[in-house]
Amino acid sequence: MSDMNANVNLFNPIYKALAESISHAIKEVYGESAAAEVSLAQIYSMLGLAPNLKMGHIAFACFPLAKALRKGPPQIAGELKEHVASCPIVADVQAQGPYLNFFIKNESLGELVIGAANSHDLFNAELFTGDEKWMIEYSQPNTHKILHVGHMRNLCLGNALVRMCRYAGINTSAVTYPGDVGTHVAKCLWYYKYHNKEAIPAEEKGAWLGQMYTKGNTLLEEQRGTEQEEENRKALTEILKQLHDQEGEFYDLWVETKAWSVELMKEAYRWTDVEFDRWFWESEVDAPSLKYAKELFDQGLLVQDQGAIGMDLSDDKLGFCLLIKTDGTGLYATKDVELARKKFKEFGVDKNIYVVDNRQAHHFKQVFKVLEKVGFEKARDCHHLQYEMVELPDGAMSSRKGNIVPLMDLVHQMENTIKENYLNKYLEANEWGQEEVEKTATMIANGAIKYGMIRVDNNRKIVFDMQEWLKLDGETGPYLQYVHARIYSLCQKLEYNDELQVNWDLLSTDSETALMVKLMDFNNVVANGVQKLQTLGVCNYLYELGKLFNSFYAECPIGKAEEELKHTRLALAHATGEVMRVGLDMLGIPAPQKM
RNA sequence: GCACCCGUAGCUCAGCUGGAUAGAGCACUCGCCUUCUAAGCGAAUGGUCGCAGGUUCGAAUCCUGCCGGGUGCGCCA
16 A cells, blocks of 8 residues: 655644644643644644544544653643643543543534535645645456456546545546457457357447457367467467558457447446546557667667566566567557656656556566666656455456456346335336436446445455345445435425524534534545545445434434524534535445435 | 465454554344434344464554465566
């Protein structure tokens, strides 16, 4: 996991006020020189939510101060306590062992959190200083192969990261790198031309073409060792030659069939609601990459070994990085070396992030090292963000072998299940129209699939079981969407508006307080996620927020409450809905208004 | 052989820049819809944090070794 080192702004007004108060207290109690050893930013970063509301809202652990002040943490907590009590947002502060536990005034939480969420000021906070430009490359599907649920993880992860970074104020471009050349294309076209007897379907040609690849691969395997083998090899070589020369019937066929695959990709991207600022085609870097590799060789930066050319990285324990094959053609690494240069040149980015599964870890280490060795300084701004694979219960997915779940199968089954189990009843009751059912089913399927793909740690393998995925109870995307829909409906019915008279002091139950405190933490969680390039923190946060809201909703009547309390609770509910909507959007998940 | 990843409740996972009683969901058991969406809420049950050492006032978290599972390591992408 790479740490992005962006500089965190002190964006949380409550944490900032507490940090200033603590900093001031250190100065008062221990003097200027002691205070100088601990910066405001450090204190700010040491604040966090207390384990439970009985102890406090926000906790400050004094352990890290012990060294600088040469005193025991409990003693420090005790000595600072009186001096921080005067902070205007603090209702009470308690020294509990080594911790200083703060209770924040309702008025402060109300204005700085609920009010800020409802006015959207909360979402405009500047989370990082500086104006870095990042590029995130994700979704590298091959044409002529089928898109399966494994590709969905990459798509959901990359999309969420791009959105999180953009929310955080980082200028981020999203790019894709489809593989439209290589032997897999030749195998596909070979089968399609010489062995296929099926008619080309009118629809879903991309998926069908993927089957041509799988069948081609299977047949070639079967004929290995037979008299057919030599003939097959010649045929494939001829196909590759035509593709390279960009002429002949197979080149024409490539152009035609590639479009089918691209249409499938675009269908998936439309469904997922992702857009790329740039499509880098593998075919477009093919020739230039080889040219560059030859230049490097001419400059003496590469070595020849066993007839092939590459760079010896054994000093860096990275083995030998092969860049020009014996037959004079390039490889995947050759292209990635060129692509990296192209990215920085075209976009002038400060960071170049690759969302690619962890089997490529060695590949990227080699590519970045090669770039570094040839004097490309930006090499250190390249980061491989790796994640584990999606597997089926009976093992790894392989489009080569054909044991995969097509991506659109998951989508369609999910949408159908949602309609059958939840939405069709509205249709039967004549409450919703067909179009509304369809749109909502798509939104909820988005929630279920995307949340499922990004809620676990990047390093954790996902074993995909369709039946499990179709269950939508508990910690799922639809749970979060349901919270949003409930709030939206509530605000409609009770006619929420931002000029309602509120009195924050009326929010006194545990569930109300817990919800307010949780809302306060939103931006902190996002900033942390961006720094670690992780989505699961935001997922967990939104789920916990949803749970707190549902408890509040069950325990605290709103419509029936006395006027002022009603308005105040409605403001709290609305703020939760806004945070949920913005949070879901950041994960690429739509927030339905009803479901 | 070398490198990286994983091992926490029956199952799926959080928690890992050391800190306050190890948390969820699913499954199982029991309650809650004449009241704002029950895709919900509440309660109960369930753990030698793979094993063994070490560092520390303090280790699920850091270090070392081992065990178990996965992936990668020159003419595929």
